[in-house]
Amino acid sequence: MNWIYALDLIGTLVFAISGVLTAIDKKFDLVGSIIIGAVTAIGGGTIRDLLIGETPVGWMKDSNYFYVIILAVFISYLFKNKIQIFRRGMFLFDTIGIGLFTILGLQKTLNLELSIPVALIMGVVSAVFGGVIRDVLTNEIPLIFRKEIYASACLLGGVVFIILESFSTLTNANMIASMVVVVVIRYLSVKRKWSLRI
Amino acid sequence: MNWIYALDLIGTLVFAISGVLTAIDKKFDLVGSIIIGAVTAIGGGTIRDLLIGETPVGWMKDSNYFYVIILAVFISYLFKNKIQIFRRGMFLFDTIGIGLFTILGLQKTLNLELSIPVALIMGVVSAVFGGVIRDVLTNEIPLIFRKEIYASACLLGGVVFIILESFSTLTNANMIASMVVVVVIRYLSVKRKWSLRI
């Protein structure tokens, strides 16, 4: 298991926990919580796979994603009253998660010989549409449309990755650098309450 | 026309009627009602087909599904004030419907050599996501996330089917037994107000 796969699963776990906690907050029952946790975690990648025509979609071929989502459900119900304690750690892994999902989605799309703008969009879709589906299913206006630098941080991270890849073959280092860009921008934007409202 | 196909069409009819009635209730116009009836009836199977990569999706290849949906629209408008009378019969067929849709979705997924957990999920998706889309389009929080043993009854029926298939080749009998499981669990859960809230 390499570090990319490990981060992918940790990102999935954190996304799923955030989904389950939202569902518990909305008084959903157990099944509803599992569904919301799952779509939050794998919804973005699923939409990307549908759009680029990679079916059966990715998570169908690797059962680790299920185990991670089931684990997320357990963790969420066990610690639902104490989850505040982990919020800082979750924020970090959530942001590493969207950074990683952006780069993985981008690479997968480029491998299909699609254009760079399409690959950037698919990267952002992979990272943020899980949360969009979660918000639609819980009858909220998607958060990313209104607050925080979130999709834009992903987009910028993707652009940085494309630029680095164009003159360096150290893909692992390029990925880490791009993810750091996503984390730093998002951290600063939350800290300083940046917004893109015009 | 075998009994499976007949039940499939009856399930589709009942799902479509429930969609059209929801739309009428929400003051939708005729076109809106037809669309809501159609997505309720065929939305779950459509999402399953998209996810497993079976496109063009199923209903495009069999026009009987249209006729059934059009029939549902007629029935709904004709009897919209008297539909309470049929509610008990509709509940029965709706529940037989989700049971059947679960098993059919499950079989279709297994035929593509996908894993049993994926097949179970696709079974449940086939059965319940039509209703989820209906609720999203009518701006409601999906009912199945909050009330009743619904998705879980489907899941259990699917598990029973998998177990029966593993030691009996009487597929028809296995299907009927699994559907009975779904109907009984759902009936009892509504009757006794079971819930999975933790």
Added chain:
Amino acid sequence: MNWIYALDLIGTLVFAISGVLTAIDKKFDLVGSIIIGAVTAIGGGTIRDLLIGETPVGWMKDSNYFYVIILAVFISYLFKNKIQIFRRGMFLFDTIGIGLFTILGLQKTLNLELSIPVALIMGVVSAVFGGVIRDVLTNEIPLIFRKEIYASACLLGGVVFIILESFSTLTNANMIASMVVVVVIRYLSVKRKWSLRI
């Protein structure tokens, strides 16, 4: 660049502007506005392509759609307070747009050897589901379900096109005639407040 492609891009532009304006109205930030503009413009065609199995979906293969959406974002922010002036022109192009999208979606589906009813549905889906996704993402009940002859105008235009094609090979003329049907019906229905509420 032929006239069909030109109209397709203009229709995309107008759809995208209408999406961005909705987003601005809802206090979305820049990224949210771009996403809503994009899904309004290309959401209908995307769903059609997914359902008929044409992936990667259409807009991934032609970057002009991006440029048009970016242009729509600029226009919307520049003229957001004066857009009322253009409302009449936008209504016209929006209606030409849905007419054209209906016929293009219909033709694309027929080329895959799918049936005429399926092709008509895919035509209507191409034309109206972008707006449906916009409404779902902004947490509104989709407008087309409740007001105006909109989907029905598309459907009728599609039927007219099928009939004309059955006895005339002048496809361009048939397209124009069908689009005129859509425009006239929609114009009259808005003017005279027609509705299909039963």
